[in-house]
Amino acid sequence: MNNAIEAKCLTKRFGKNPAVQNLDLTVPTGSIFAFLGPNGAGKTTTIKTLMNIIKPTQGSSTVLGVDSQKLGPKEFAQIGYVSENQEMPDWMTINQFLNYCKKMYSTWDDKFCNDLINQFSLPLKQKIKNLSRGMKMKAALVSSLAYRPKLLIFDEPFSGLDPLVRDEFITGMLDITEDRNWTIFISSHDIDEVERLADWVGIIDKGTLKVIEKTEDLQNRFRRIELTLADPINIKNNLPREWYLLEQQGHTVHFIDSQYEQAKSEDKIREMFANCENIIVSGMSLREIFVAFAKKFMISEL
Amino acid sequence: MNTMTHLFKKDLMRLKYLLIAWFLLILAQSALGIGGNKIATEVFEFQMILPLLAKMISFLQALMMIVIVPLIIQDDSLVGTTAFWYTRPISRKGLLLAKSFMISIILVIPLLLAELFVLAANGATACQLLLAVPEVLTEKLAIIVPFAILATLTAKFSRYALVGIIIFAAFTIISIILSVVPMFFPDQSKYLPDLDLYRNPSLLASVNFAKSLYIFLIGSALITHQFLTRRTEKTINYLLVAFLVMICFTRLWEWDFLQKECVTVPSSPAISNLSVDFDTQYLIISDEVRYRKTDTREKSISSKQRIKGLPAGQFTISMVMDSVQMQYPDGTTLKSEYLSSFTNEAFSSEKFMLPIQTALKDVKLLNPYKDNSSSTEIFCLDESSLFQFKDKKGIYSANANFDIYEYKIVSRIPLKLGSKDSFGSEQVVIYDILERPNVVSVIINEKKINLLFDRSVKKTSQFDMAQEIYASYSPVYLIVNEKRGEAFLPEVGNNLNTDAMEIFELRLKTKAKMFDFTNQNDRNAFIPEINKEWLADAELVRLDAVQVGTEKITFTIEDFSLPSQSTITENKLDKIDTQLRMQDKQLKQWYPE
Numbered sequence: 020m021n022n023a024i025e026a027k028c029l030t031k032r033f034g035k036n037p038a039v040q041n042l043d044l045t046v047p048t049g050s051i052f053a054f055l056g057p058n059g060a061g062k063t064t065t066i067k068t069l070m071n072i073i074k075p076t077q078g079s080s081t082v083l084g085v086d087s088q089k090l091g092p093k094e095f096a097q098i099g100y101v102s103e104n105q106e107m108p109d110w111m112t113i114n115q116f117l118n119y120c121k122k123m124y125s126t127w128d129d130k131f132c133n134d135l136i137n138q139f140s141l142p143l144k145q146k147i148k149n150l151s152r153g154m155k156m157k158a159a160l161v162s163s164l165a166y167r168p169k170l171l172i173f174d175e176p177f178s179g180l181d182p183l184v185r186d187e188f189i190t191g192m193l194d195i196t197e198d199r200n201w202t203i204f205i206s207s208h209d210i211d212e213v214e215r216l217a218d219w220v221g222i223i224d225k226g227t228l229k230v231i232e233k234t235e236d237l238q239n240r241f242r243r244i245e246l247t248l249a250d251p252i253n254i255k256n257n258l259p260r261e262w263y264l265l266e267q268q269g270h271t272v273h274f275i276d277s278q279y280e281q282a283k284s285e286d287k288i289r290e291m292f293a294n295c296e297n298i299i300v301s302g303m304s305l306r307e308i309f310v311a312f313a314k315k316f317m318i319s320e321l
Numbered sequence: 322m323n324t325m326t327h328l329f330k331k332d333l334m335r336l337k338y339l340l341i342a343w344f345l346l347i348l349a350q351s352a353l354g355i356g357g358n359k360i361a362t363e364v365f366e367f368q369m370i371l372p373l374l375a376k377m378i379s380f381l382q383a384l385m386m387i388v389i390v391p392l393i394i395q396d397d398s399l400v401g402t403t404a405f406w407y408t409r410p411i412s413r414k415g416l417l418l419a420k421s422f423m424i425s426i427i428l429v430i431p432l433l434l435a436e437l438f439v440l441a442a443n444g445a446t447a448c449q450l451l452l453a454v455p456e457v458l459t460e461k462l463a464i465i466v467p468f469a470i471l472a473t474l475t476a477k478f479s480r481y482a483l484v485g486i487i488i489f490a491a492f493t494i495i496s497i498i499l500s501v502v503p504m505f506f507p508d509q510s511k512y513l514p515d516l517d518l519y520r521n522p523s524l525l526a527s528v529n530f531a532k533s534l535y536i537f538l539i540g541s542a543l544i545t546h547q548f549l550t551r552r553t554e555k556t557i558n559y560l561l562v563a564f565l566v567m568i569c570f571t572r573l574w575e576w577d578f579l580q581k582e583c584v585t586v587p588s589s590p591a592i593s594n595l596s597v598d599f600d601t602q603y604l605i606i607s608d609e610v611r612y613r614k615t616d617t618r619e620k621s622i623s624s625k626q627r628i629k630g631l632p633a634g635q636f637t638i639s640m641v642m643d644s645v646q647m648q649y650p651d652g653t654t655l656k657s658e659y660l661s662s663f664t665n666e667a668f669s670s671e672k673f674m675l676p677i678q679t680a681l682k683d684v685k686l687l688n689p690y691k692d693n694s695s696s697t698e699i700f701c702l703d704e705s706s707l708f709q710f711k712d713k714k715g716i717y718s719a720n721a722n723f724d725i726y727e728y729k730i731v732s733r734i735p736l737k738l739g740s741k742d743s744f745g746s747e748q749v750v751i752y753d754i755l756e757r758p759n760v761v762s763v764i765i766n767e768k769k770i771n772l773l774f775d776r777s778v779k780k781t782s783q784f785d786m787a788q789e790i791y792a793s794y795s796p797v798y799l800i801v802n803e804k805r806g807e808a809f810l811p812e813v814g815n816n817l818n819t820d821a822m823e824i825f826e827l828r829l830k831t832k833a834k835m836f837d838f839t840n841q842n843d844r845n846a847f848i849p850e851i852n853k854e855w856l857a858d859a860e861l862v863r864l865d866a867v868q869v870g871t872e873k874i875t876f877t878i879e880d881f882s883l884p885s886q887s888t889i890t891e892n893k894l895d896k897i898d899t900q901l902r903m904q905d906k907q908l909k910q911w912y913p914e
Contacts, residue, residue: 067402070407072408091410091412092411092412092415093410095409095410100408102403104402104403105403105405106404107405108335110335122327123327123409123411124410172408
């Protein structure tokens with residue numbers, strides 16, 4: 020099984036409103052996949068469809084090689100799921116909660132669980148309903164990691180967490196997954212946080228998947244270009260499609276090249292801007308790439 | 322570990338305090354069912370508290386059940402997208418089994434066992450206990466399942482409560498409308514559901530049992546569907562269809578599978594010299610009940626009925642008259658409106674004494690009653706007609722239909738503390754015997770087990786029951802000393818009459834009664850004292866009125882005139898009970914012959 024998650028033409032409509040449209044998604048086994056998108060883009064709906072919590076209107080998907088709609092106890096024993104919206108049996112203490120979960124999983128690792136409890140400093144005797152949001156998320160994380168699942172799915176795990184807890188959470192996750200070949204699918208609108216984790220990125224907007232690519236490749240092909248021209252000129256209309264968000268301020272031109280290859284790109288620039296005196300090429304963060312995408316889609320829709 | 326037991330333990334841990342309270346309530350209810358009446362006979366204050374306590378426990382139990390069911394189900398909610406169990410290795414089937422097991426173990430089985438225990442403690446046989454199982458189970462499940470359905474279709478308790486209140490309010494409003502409509506639109510009442518059923522108690526019981534079974538089976542199917550698919554909208558649609566089907570089949574149901582053998586009434590040979598009339602010098606005029614101001618003002622005329630020629634030991638209970646009319650010489654016929662079928666007479670009436678004496682054979686009844694007041698409605702007409710025809714001579718004619726009864730000894734119990742006797746589905750236990758100067762009080766507990774599937778219980782109509790309660794002519798308890806050939810009737814007016822078992826009323830009726838026996842009363846003279854020697858050989862004897870025949874006689878009274886005013890001053894017993902008349906009239910309006 021090469022892919023932990025696969026979706027083909029996945030569509031989910033609520034009444035007449037499409038939440039996810041024709042989504043084709045592949046999450047390779049062993050990858051950490053960041054599923055990015057603004058609020059309301061369709062991330063949670065996609066995950067709930069993958070997890071068989073809601074039924075798709077059209078299309079199909081598989082998780083760990085099994086049709087999502089047929090996911091059962093056997094598959095869920097290998098899947099860890101943490102969501103900001105997930106209800107927890109909050110009348111239990113953390114200790115009771117972890118014991119309750121433990122009995123569901125034959126692969127539960129007590130030592131690993133204790134390590135996680137110590138790492139996250141969980142107060143075992145406190146009832147879940149009395150915990151802060153951060154502590155609840157940590158408890159949920161421990162309960163989803165201690166049985167060493169093959170696939171971890173996080174739906175907006177950082178939402179509502181303060182920066183300190185967020186950092187602790189991510190560090191913990193990085194430590195845990197460092198030596199293990201786990202597949203992690205993490206959805207977030209908080210790009211800075213997942214940039215440290217993700218080796219694959221999918222960007223969804225208005226229910227449509229815009230990009231799906233390795234983070235490294237994405238960052239390699241996206242460059243911010245700044246040109247200094249000898250004289251201001253009128254920019255031609257037939258600019259390459261891969262150049263986004265071109266702006267001109269006097270002698271300076273900025274744009275984003277989404278298919279940057281040093282030699283080819285420079286040739287193309289010289290061809291388009293013959294009087295170009297200087298070219299500055301700078302790398303982009305995932306956030307900047309995401310914003311560039313978002314702006315481009317917004318402009319193209321307008 | 323097995324998912325079912327794991328989830329069961331989790332739910333048990335969560336609800337432990339509530340469940341302790343629940344089991345305490347069941348224990349309290351059982352204790353009341355077994356010993357409530359006995360304590361009531363010993364502690365006077367408890368007589369007052371007992372019915373209240375029984376009602377309160379019953380109410381609390383229902384309330385707790387309404388709360389426990391959703392707490393069990395909604396802890397692993399089936400609605401929404403956020404429940405914890407959705408992404409855990411818990412199968413839908415396992416969850417369904419766990420919740421069903423929990424509800425069975427916590428709610429259904431304890432209720433069943435408690436009721437069987439109470440029935441057994443009240444003299445039910447093993448066979449009766451077996452027959453009670455399907456009845457109790459179906460009844461309890463039919464109550465629990467609708468709440469379980471509601472819990473499976475709502476995510477949170479608050480939503481469950483809100484929807485529950487809305488449904489309850491809707492049903493209450495519909496019930497009010499259904500009960501009010503026939504009063505204002507009697508002609509339309511035939512289109513209303515269920516009303517026909519009340520004519521036949523066993524058909525009503527059959528429909529109710531079928532309805533309970535339907536609720537349990539279809540409800541369970543809907544719950545299973547919701548557990549296995551979590552398609553709430555679809556389940557709600559199925560539920561609505563199932564509800565409509567239930568209303569239709571309830572309306573159309575005619576299979577009286579619980580019909581019990583009727584009390585066999587021998588086709589008595591026509592009693593040759595039987596005659597009926599009424600005392601024309603004893604006439605009482607009263608106002609008929611009106612439902613609306615616009616109703617015609619009607620007058621009811623009552624008299625003392627006289628039935629002559631009955632064999633010794635037989636008496637009549639209800640006389641229903643039809644084709645009642647006055648024929649006048651000028652050819653005018655005045656027909657009576659509907660007449661009440663209730664004869665107003667108390668057990669102290671003289672007419673019951675000879676039948677009691679006949680049943681006792683050689684034993685002499687020492688303190689018979691001599692009351693002679695009773696009245697039967699003989700004519701009913703509007704005020705203006707009465708004004709027009711009053712004091713005008715004519716021929717009164719009517720068909721009199723009446724049931725003939727006689728007393729039979731059904732039980733003899735040695736007059737000793739704790740003595741008991743079982744007969745048919747009934748049991749009588751002597752709780753206490755209090756000997757005071759000139760008075761002996763006997764406290765008994767009457768227990769009657771009435772099971773749907775028990776064919777040995779004879780069918781009794783609602784009219785019979787109403788008449789029995791009203792006139793108290795059956796059963797009759799006496800103390801009898803066979804050796805001396807003497808018997809005493811109790812004084813009229815029991816000072817104890819408890820009815821604790823509101824909760825199990827359907828299947829078990831228990832009633833504590835106290836009877837005072839004395840030779841000191843103003844109606845009899847020179848009767849022996851009831852002392853220790855007399856009581857040493859005494860028995861408590863129970864007589865039941867048993868129907869032995871029915872008769873229909875057409876009778877006429879020549880030269881009779883409708884009175885313009887009552888010919889006597891009426892006393893309490895002369896007046897027909899207004900409430901009974903009203904119920905009777907209402908039933909008649911709904912079900913014209």
